[in-house]
Amino acid sequence: MLPYLKQTEEQITTYIAGVSTETVKSSLRKERRDFQDLLNLISPAAEQEIEQMRSIAVAYRKMHYGKAVRLYTPLYISNKCVNSCAYCDFSIKNKSPRKTLTLDEIIKEAKAIKALGMDSLLLVAGEDPKSMSIEFLEQVVKEMKKYFSYLSIEIFPLDTEGYKRLADAGVEGLTLYQETYNQELYLELHPAGPKRDYLSRVDAIAHGGKAGIRTLGVGFLLGLYDWRSESASLAAHAIWLRKHFWKSKIQFSFPRITPVGTGFQAPAPVSDEELEQMMLAFRIVFPEADMTISTRESGKFRDKTALSCAGLLSAESRVTPGGYADAEDKDVGQFMLNDTRSAEQIKDDLKKSGLEIVIKYWDKCI
Ligand code: SF4
Known part of the structure; x- marks a missing residue:
């Protein structure tokens, strides 16, 4: 469990298992909710109240985001990685050839993404200090700001100074998944590499908060461990971040394991x-938070949850470095995509559900 939690995992899971339908209903009647309410709403008892939860979530989504749904595109700048995460094809143990794009190749990718009509970019990279210096990243960010109004990063952890440099260069959002909050399992799944240090991974996102990064994205990899226990840790982590970095916005993602080339099987699949x-x-418990749903999920599921929960969707994702400029690129991808619709198709489908597509949602004026 998250080290900041006062309760043990056993106390939390025993509590969740014992929640009654009445307790769930009482959480749903409240105007402001806390950690305990989150535990009530993820309990087995809450399955009976899912319709009511859906209608409350739809109302909150409307209240905070109206009909707007924002789209962004990931750009993989490198699939080299010194870590050995068991669930990822970028693991150092996977001996397939890898590459880090040059600045010129990244610009080529940016132009190809722009041509798809996108304006928000997520820069993604494995951890490879040899080819990915902070100076290089800074240069990439500055260059990408010429093409995109909103930039976020999903890369290896940096210290406060590193994040500050990227924030000054134009990064507004940072995503850093804990993968699993279960410490024993974490060590098993991360046998080598800098990522093996559980505590430094937990604390890394706080460096982004200290650096003043505007959006702090958290999540765990769904399928590694009991989702209820992981959700309790995630919620506690978000509450801690919100308390310490109140100027930043929390963003939740729910990445679910999809098949990878290494054949890794999710030990605790999530339906x-x-x-x-x-x-x-x-x-419901974090009505003001951002929420994304990635192309790991099917189009049908994404369109459905965009109406009640998610306000941010990725589109046209290619999970290989160079995958936009070279559509035939057969390089190592990070995971399998389930929503392969074009951005245009995604926009059309979301519009049919009554949502309004927002491509440009950020303009820094101060
Ligand atoms: S999950 Fe991230 S750190 Fe782990 S192998 Fe993949 S790219 Fe590297």
Whole structure:
């Protein structure tokens, strides 16, 4: 469990298992909710109240985001990585050839993404200090700001100074998943590499907060461990971050393991119903938080949760470095995509559901 939590995992899981339908209803009647309410809403008892949870989530989504749904595109700048995460094809143990794009190649990718009509970019990279210096990243960010109004990063952890340099260069958002909050399992899944240090991984996002990064994205990898226990840790982590970095916005993601080339099997698979319950619970308890749903999920599931929970969707994702400029690129991808619709198709489908697509949602004026 998250080290900041006062309760033990056993206390939390025993509590969740014993929640009654009445307790769930009482959490749903409240105007402001806390950690305990999150536990109530992710409990098995809350499955009976899913319709009510859906309608409350829809109301909050409307209240905070109206009909707007924002789209962004990930750009993989490198699939080299010194870590050995068991669930990822970028692991150092996977001996397939890898590459880090040059600045010129990244610009080529940026132009190809721009041509798809996108204006928000997520820069993604494995951890490879040899080819990915802070100076290089800074240069990439500055260059990308010429093409995109909103930039976020999903890269290896940096210290406060490193994040500050990227924030000054134009980064507004940072995503750093804990993968699993279970410390024993974490060590098992991360046998070598700098990522093996559980505590420094937990604390890394706080460096982004200290550096003044505007959006702090947190999550765990769904399928590694019991989702209810992980959700409790995630919620506690978010509450801690909100308290310490109140100027930043919290963003939740719910990445679910999809098949990878290494054949890794999710030890604790999460069903669509469970994922929806989790997203609804977080939307209700953290009504002001951002929430994304990636192309790991099917188009049908994404369109459905965009109405009640998620306000931010990725589109046209290619998970290989160079995958936009070279559509035939057969390089190592990070995971399998389930929503392969074009950005245009995604926009059309979301519009049919009554949502309004927002491509440009950020302009720094001060
Ligand atoms: S999950 Fe991230 S750190 Fe782990 S192997 Fe993949 S790219 Fe590297």
